[in-house]
Amino acid sequence: MSVPAWFEVILRSITALIVLFFITKFLGRKQITQLTLFEYIIAITIGSIVAEISTGIEKNFLYGIYSLLVWSLLPLGILFLSLKSKKFRDFIDGTPKVIIKEGKIQEDTLTKEKYTVDDLTELLRKKNAFNLADVEFAVLEPNGDLNVLLKKENQPITPKDIQLQVAPEKEAKTVISEGQILDEALGETVFNRAWLKAELEKLNVALDNVFIGQIDSYGKLTVDIYDDKIQLPNSQERALLLATLKKCQADLELFTLATESKPAQEMYKLNAKRIENMVNRIKPFLVE
Structure with a gap:
């Protein structure tokens, strides 16, 4: 019976799908844009x-496999030869070109890479470089x-540029998902359910209306709710801290002006200057 x-x-x-699946897992998973x-x-x-293989039913199935x-x-085999010889790797994969x-x-x-000026400007825009004058180096x-690589004056300022020591950034923890508290993720933070519910009360948001809630490395809770018509209040904690330091x-x-004691004046003036320096250093992190 046929x-x-x-x-x-x-x-x-x-x-064929099963065979291709295992072959792909064996070879790795590069994205299309990463393929040579x-x-x-x-x-x-x-x-x-x-x-x-799928549609050629008149042909031998095993030959296709x-x-x-x-x-x-x-x-x-190509990968093995590439690892052994840089010249072979450069011939197969190509080399970076300074544009x-x-x-x-x-x-x-x-011209050699067969790119036009329009192609170049398009690629630059994808890197948020809309002005050629802002670019120092570009490598294809x-x-x-x-x-x-943008020119130095066009690069964003980093804490290192202003000699500011910052704590390492940690991964944000998703503690609420689709209206449910994720106790395992919450347990990886220093907070508990009582704190979480108190924060939701500050935002005037019900737990079952939260689609996703995350705690960042600074201990701030950020939520996305189902009802997008509700406007969430902005957190004022950092602004309040900045205002307190300035006060x-x-x-x-x-106090420096109010006292006639020279030692007291020097002490007040010195500590006021210390707080001013501290405010200038941490202000970028307190202004939201």
């Missing part, structure tokens, strides 16, 4: 072979991605 053609197509497709030219060609060919295995194992150097476009390189990677500074300066 198998119906439609059933054979289904059987072939399922088998050679890997892109391999991926297209494998896709064509799988399509032929053999071909699929050959084309899937071929990258492993902009010291703020100047390298026209010869741009073998996978077609463009990495951009302490002002009080010390006032």
Whole structure:
């Protein structure tokens, strides 16, 4: 009894999918934008072979599987040779190309890589570089991605630039999901259910109206609610801390003027200056 053609197509497709799944897990999981030219060609060919295996019912099924295995194992051989020889790796994968150097476009390189000015400006916009004058270096990677280094004056200021020591940033913990408190995640923080419910009360939000709630490394609770029409109040804790520090500074300066004791004046003036320096250093982190 012969198998119906439609059933054979289904059987072939399922088998090819299973084989391809295990081959893909074995080879790794690069994104499309990370594929080199050679890997892109391999991926297209494998896709064509799988399509032929699924629908080519008049052809031998095992021959298709053999071909699929050959084309899937071929990258492993290429990878082994690439690890052994840099010249071979550069030939297969290509090398990074400097497109902009010291703020100047390298026209010869741009033409050689078959990129137009419009292509370049498009890639720059994807890196939030809308003005060519802001770019110091730009390197075209073998996978077609463009990495951009802005000029020093156009780079965002970091704590290191102002010699500010900051605590390491920690991963935000999701403690509420779809109206349910995640006790395991909450237990990884220093907070408990009572604190969490108190914070929700400050925001005037019911637990079952919270789609997701996260606690950041500063201990601040941020929630997204189901009812988007409700406007959540902004947290004033950091602003209140900043205002309190400024008030302490002002009080010390006032005490300096109010006393006639020279030692007391020096003490008040010194501590007022210390608070002023501290406020200037932590102000970027307290202004939301």
